[in-house]
Amino acid sequence: MEQFIQQHSIITEIPVAWGEMDALNHVNNVVYFRYFETARIDFFSQINMMDDLAKTSIGPVLSETHARYKRPVTFPDTLLVSVSISDIQQDRFVMHYRIFSKAQQAVTTTGTANVVMFNFKTGQKATLTPELLDALKQHAEPSE
Incomplete structure (x- = not known):
């Protein structure tokens, strides 16, 4: 666990709720997308994207999301x-x-999300601001 924590600059801790389990006694597959969402919003808050959204009406939307289940999680x-x-x-x-x-x-699940910047006033795509670009680069995977 310490190695996992050291390898990642932003981590969101989420307790598994009893009600998230399904009839097969493991967390239902849909719930993982809620976990991703919670971590995503936490990340956006930490890099001030949510503040920018409130000021500019420009923010993130998902164009695609994916999950890979490696191990079942239980309560x-x-x-x-x-x-x-x-x-x-x-x-x-x-x-x-x-x-x-x-x-x-152990790592139980991995996932990705394609995020597109969107201007909610105009209904059009928007570009990343220089500040947001810098913040994202600080959390880029080593291959970047």
Whole structure:
């Protein structure tokens, strides 16, 4: 777990709720997208993207999201969800998620999201500001 924490600059801790389990006694596949969303919003808040959205009406929208389930998660457990960034372009970037189970001491799920900047006033794509671009680059995966 310490290695996982050291490798990721932004981690969101999420307790598994009993109600997230399905009839097969593991966390339902849909719930992982909520975990990703929680980590995504936490990440955006930490880099001030949500403040910028409130001021400019320009913010992120998802164009695609994906999950890969490696191990089932059950209650009780606490998950650490990391976020990193790649493929930064003028108006978009890719977010990578890794979910680490404290109970299993292993990564249980990985995922990605393609994020496009959007102007909610005009209904058109928007470009990344220089400040946001710098913030994203600080959390870019090593291959960037």
